[in-house]
Amino acid sequence: MKAVKKQRNDLYFVTVGKDQAIPAVTYLRDAEGFSHLVMITVADWIEKGIFELNYIVHNYQLHVDISICTNIDREEATMHSAHHLWEQAWTYQRELKEMYGIDFPGSPRVDESFNLEGWDNIPPMRREFDTLKYANETFFPRPGRVSHDPATYMKQKLYPNE
């Protein structure tokens, strides 16, 4: 265990190593009554070169959440699968593979498209994916369409004499 942070009386963030994350959530589920997988989610810290994975689990007797956090390398984004612990875990993992490029070897249907059928670019939720650049390159302006800077345009329309 690397760090524990109490966010609220009913929410704790516990940071562990990559190889300890799945054993930690397994222990919480099987021994401590954290039976509900709330979500598996990730925050992209591109400046540190890491993804911070969070496994949030809930205990219905204590009404407490614990988030098991672990950092994984952005360049070799691979994590152990949790699909054997909860049936819905593979859905989260499938989405994380598509949106962030994090692989979960052995997770069912992890390579099937989730939202983005036919997507051929880098995973779009990664911070380096530039939505504006992609939109300009993919959906270039139609002939005859004019773009304005909204602030300048509204000023000209509303106060033409100023």
Added chain:
Amino acid sequence: MSNSNNHKLLIKPDRSSYPKPDESGKLQVDLDSGKYVKVWHGPNHPGVTGNMSLELTLCGDEVVEAKTHVGYLHRGFEKIFERRTWMQCFPTVVRMCVPEPDSNEYNLAASMEELSNVEVPEYAQWMRTLVLEMARISNLLRLLPAHGGTMGLGLGVQWGVYLRDLILDRFEELTGARIYHMYIIPGGVRGKMPDGFKKRLISNLDDIDDFLLRLKRLVIDNAVFKKRSIGTGYIDPSWVDKYGIVGPNARAAGYKRDVRKDNPYLIYDQLDFEPYVDNEAASDIFSRTWVRFMDLKYGVEMIRQILAKMPTDGEILGKIPNALNWKIPTGQTYVRSESSRGEYGFFAVADGSEYPRRINLRGPSYTHAIALLEKLLVNANISDVSAIMVSLATCPPEIER
């Protein structure tokens, strides 16, 4: 409402000619054999809840494999959030659930308040609770009759839409908007009750009481509805934690799951209520319909209770920084509320700038509409697909985000 164990009365059909799984567990379906048909149920289909699609493989009229497809509505909300200031996220978060957007407003506001240590005045907390409960009943007025609608009982849907419109009138009066209210803002709410609002809302609640009596006769007591819904779409109670089942779907399986009771927020700890639980755990379509029926009934009572108990006046907004240049201190949190469909949560990460590092929605449909629905539809009759789907109250925008 006793209908426990009726699912056990179902006669098991002969499935000896059905496809067999290979070593990896994947069904060996040869469409050229003429035994199987592949049907796309949606995204444009009257029996689909929103813009999603089910890829069904049928043997005769029985589903042998089902896959949920989403992405028909995807507008990249969570990517957009990373390029908007925290306050600019408000017009976007509400669009993650069209029929009940207020849970999104509350979750985002509560995340920002928690990370910035902002206090919300008591009157604003009562108003937030009122709005969240109004949103609950307005969504249930749409959803509950739809349970009958999937089986041809369309009249209840018309009644429900009319009454939902009356609640939307009250929303328009209070917030200026019918669908996307953006009334709950960080630090409080946008306004007080207009004159006469309370009286008009109580009158609408009386109309809903009358509607519930009529809907019970039309749908709940209907022989066709009972025949088709009892025993259909059975969720084994042991699946509740395994599949992340929450809200009314879990309560129909005998589990008392309600965030308002489990982790009270706003002023729910000052209200006297008990969420309805099907203690017999019938856990079929009928049971889920009955749980939602009781949710609507209790929701109406709760709004009456809030109106009776809440202070008549007070501050609506706490002290907040400049909203257009609000830098949230570095940190992360998970905030949840109880929507009409179950636990609805936001995982929010702040990096000290005006922009969110990450806002991730956890909607009940994420688990109900994919892993659970795909499981429930196997061996279901094609005519029951819509009914099973609607009984889970799936909402695709909260899956795609």
